Amino acid sequence: MSMIDNSHFSKRTNSPDIAGLKLTGKRRRRKKTVGRIVRRTLLVIFTIPLLLLFALFTFCQTIATGPSETVRDLLVLSAMQASATKWVPGLFLDDAVVEEIVKKSQVIQTDVVPLDEYVKKTRPDGIDETDDNSDSEDDVETDEWANAIDGMLYYTVSGPTYKAYILIVRDPSRVYVGTSSDYKSGKIGARIFDIVEREGAVAAINGGEFADTNGQGTGDNPIGLTYARGNCVWNDGAKRTFIGFDKNNKLIVTNSMTKKEADELGIRDGVSFQTGNVLITNDGVNITLHYAEGNTGTAQRTAIGQRADGSVVMIVTDGRTASSLGATRNDVIDLLASFGAITAGMLDGGSSTMMYYRDYYDKYNIDKSTLDTYQLMGLTNRYKAFTKPRHLPTFFLVSPETSENG
Numbered sequence: 001m002s003m004i005d006n007s008h009f010s011k012r013t014n015s016p017d018i019a020g021l022k023l024t025g026k027r028r029r030r031k032k033t034v035g036r037i038v039r040r041t042l043l044v045i046f047t048i049p050l051l052l053l054f055a056l057f058t059f060c061q062t063i064a065t066g067p068s069e070t071v072r073d074l075l076v077l078s079a080m081q082a083s084a085t086k087w088v089p090g091l092f093l094d095d096a097v098v099e100e101i102v103k104k105s106q107v108i109q110t111d112v113v114p115l116d117e118y119v120k121k122t123r124p125d126g127i128d129e130t131d132d133n134s135d136s137e138d139d140v141e142t143d144e145w146a147n148a149i150d151g152m153l154y155y156t157v158s159g160p161t162y163k164a165y166i167l168i169v170r171d172p173s174r175v176y177v178g179t180s181s182d183y184k185s186g187k188i189g190a191r192i193f194d195i196v197e198r199e200g201a202v203a204a205i206n207g208g209e210f211a212d213t214n215g216q217g218t219g220d221n222p223i224g225l226t227y228a229r230g231n232c233v234w235n236d237g238a239k240r241t242f243i244g245f246d247k248n249n250k251l252i253v254t255n256s257m258t259k260k261e262a263d264e265l266g267i268r269d270g271v272s273f274q275t276g277n278v279l280i281t282n283d284g285v286n287i288t289l290h291y292a293e294g295n296t297g298t299a300q301r302t303a304i305g306q307r308a309d310g311s312v313v314m315i316v317t318d319g320r321t322a323s324s325l326g327a328t329r330n331d332v333i334d335l336l337a338s339f340g341a342i343t344a345g346m347l348d349g350g351s352s353t354m355m356y357y358r359d360y361y362d363k364y365n366i367d368k369s370t371l372d373t374y375q376l377m378g379l380t381n382r383y384k385a386f387t388k389p390r391h392l393p394t395f396f397l398v399s400p401e402t403s404e405n406g
Helices: 007-012 018-064 069-080 093-104 115-121 135-144 194-200 261-266 331-336
Strands: 106-112 153-159 162-169 173-181 203-205 224-226 231-234 242-248 251-254 269-273 278-282 286-292 302-307 312-316 341-347 355-357 394-398
Touching: 106 115, 115 286, 115 341, 115 394, 162 355, 173 224, 173 242, 173 269, 194 203, 194 394, 203 302, 203 312, 224 312, 231 261, 242 261, 251 278, 251 302, 261 269, 269 394, 278 302, 278 331, 286 331, 302 331, 312 331, 312 394, 331 341
Parallel strands: none
Antiparallel strands: 106 286, 153 162, 162 312, 173 394, 203 355, 203 394, 224 231, 224 269, 242 251, 242 269, 278 286, 278 341, 302 312, 302 341
């Protein structure tokens, strides 16, 4: 019997074609394994946010229908302070309930104090003058401005749910309204950094109201009567709280103002902001503090006031963080009162809230490593919003100190 040569079978078995099939199989298995890992990873990535959203929705639903109306009202009013979140309460509550909560918060409970008693009660820097060790009024005036920089005083105050930043401008004639454009060209509003550069201003806060549906407003035009440098630059007839200075540098805050009334009063600079934003008024005899009865909504807020000596108090507060939820309306009134404001009004808040003070960190020896990007650009407060610093139509600006204004 002849022997069969099997060597060619061995060569076939170990041929490159067979080896290639084995490698291809391994690659396919690896691809399947990688594919499973990718699919599972994507599943986890998408599932976790859904679970978090479900948990958040359940939490909010529990708060909305739970036993604590105080907590419910706090969350509703806080959400209603920002244009971008006004729709959120409607997910959990009937519109009628939301409307009732908002209406209740707008009920004003006034506190009337004699002007003389009010002015003597606290020093401008918030120190109680009733202390037996307090200085005389002349000494207080001298001491207060002894260390002023740029003719201004800068303070920070920490409250239970907020941090506030305060600028007191000694000469009220330095405070005026800056506008982003002529409001005729359709240009978007200006950012605070741009307007202070353009105007050469040393400080600024945001100003009045503008259309801002769902936080998408471009700040192209203001809402309500607006004056700048003695001229009426906008008048759409909307009835709003008016906050402005007359030609005698007196701050006037009123629930409404017509152009005719403004011209008769000699208004030089002023803006408008919604309704019910009069905070402090005086009639020359009594001071009236316009507190809110349903005072629970926290937010980033901006306000401006004037003391008996004519100096201007500007205030902004932080908000929207775990360490600083924001200030209530009544918090702002108390802050203004502690710094001696006898007239004051609320300005636009939420994501519009900004205070700029040129090089304040160098002037007050603030550690720059503690500041965020926008603060290093000049903002004193921490800007918290879903957008970059807003484009706004109006600002209250502070011109540089000159030899004429001390």
